[in-house]
Amino acid sequence: MEQKHPLPPFTLATAKQKIQLAEDAWNSQNPEKVSLAYTVDSEWRNRNTFINGRNEIVSFLTEKWKNELNYKLKKEYWAHSDNRIAVRFEYEYKNKHGKWLRAYGNENWEFDKNGLMEKRYASINDLEIEEKDRQV
Structure with missing residues (x-):
């Protein structure tokens, strides 16, 4: 059986891990x-x-990273329960036109008993920035 540790129920330490x-x-x-x-x-x-599903995830991320160059992400703990974790995140990237952007938002994650994420809901906003203003 496929597992991805740490497994739920999460503690503060395992949620952060x-x-x-x-x-x-x-x-x-x-x-x-x-x-x-x-x-x-x-x-x-x-x-x-x-x-929906791993195949679509791979396709989505493949296209994402063709368009989001110099990608760098930072995630931060927000909250957790037995099998759910909420995070705040931001990432920066340069698009194909050479413009820098910062994307930021929140994600809600739900895991199955084997530690695999069943649901991921991301609310994301983009802000155009100057390269000198990069934070991540």
């Missing part, structure tokens, strides 16, 4: 690696896009 593992995976910009943290039928809302 799960968040750091997610941040590290996303900063690898490896769609296949990232997708393995999710159930095969995982359900996402990312801005106005709805994504």
